Amino acid sequence: QVQLVESGGGVVQPGGSLRLSCAASGFTFSSYGMHWVRQAPGKGLEWVAFIRYDGSNKYYADSVKGRFTISRDNSKNTLYLQMNSLRAEDTAVFYCAKDPPPYSGSWGLYDYWGQGTLVTVSS
Amino acid sequence: DIQMTQSPSSLSASVGDRVTITCRASQGISNNLAWFQQKPGKVPKLLIYATSTLQSGVPSRFSGSGSGTDFTLTISSLQPEDVATYYCQKYNSAPLKFGQGTKVEIK
Numbered sequence: 093q094v095q096l097v098e099s100g101g102g103v104v105q106p107g108g109s110l111r112l113s114c115a116a117s118g119f120t121f122s123s124y125g126m127h128w129v130r131q132a133p134g135k136g137l138e139w140v141a142f143i144r145y146d147g148s149n150k151y152y153a154d155s156v157k158g159r160f161t162i163s164r165d166n167s168k169n170t171l172y173l174q175m176n177s178l179r180a181e182d183t184a185v186f187y188c189a190k191d192p193p194p195y196s197g198s199w200g201l202y203d204y205w206g207q208g209t210l211v212t213v214s215s
Numbered sequence: 216d217i218q219m220t221q222s223p224s225s226l227s228a229s230v231g232d233r234v235t236i237t238c239r240a241s242q243g244i245s246n247n248l249a250w251f252q253q254k255p256g257k258v259p260k261l262l263i264y265a266t267s268t269l270q271s272g273v274p275s276r277f278s279g280s281g282s283g284t285d286f287t288l289t290i291s292s293l294q295p296e297d298v299a300t301y302y303c304q305k306y307n308s309a310p311l312k313f314g315q316g317t318k319v320e321i322k
Contacts, residue, residue: 202261
């Protein structure tokens, strides 16, 4: 069965950095695009970033462009999100989510989600 | 960027009531519209995609309709287990966008 397990969340000061990880299992990780989606406490869902199955294409929300970097290591079945210059408004639960098969015509239609990891940006 | 606007932001209805949630896109998105359900403290769950296709295992009391810019999620007979926040989402084009959510409660 598909499993996505996020880690790396915690408390960080404004301007600081943090790297999130998402360990994937139960599917051929190297064949699927992956996303990060976040949810601020008591707020709605916000897509953050996407990386193609082979890492060749990456897309970001305007709110994180230039500060966050998505990457993956297919040999370790792991997705990453490097977050720099963190702001209070980045405080959220960060979820990794799996994309449907490439060329399925359903890019961004997340079919599996992890349980999330909480990032708190506070002094 | 295309914006997604849901209404209402919250609603309270009785068990057995028919509930309708609306989602409007600021530009046409064809049928690239999904609905997610998020129960308190849980991960979002895909209910409907391609505007009206029910995800496997989702009860038939849920249905979706619409096209272009205006979309609707309907719960034909509200059940206690349907208490949740519902989000519409446009997909297949960047940036991916969610509506702001509709919180459904039992009266």
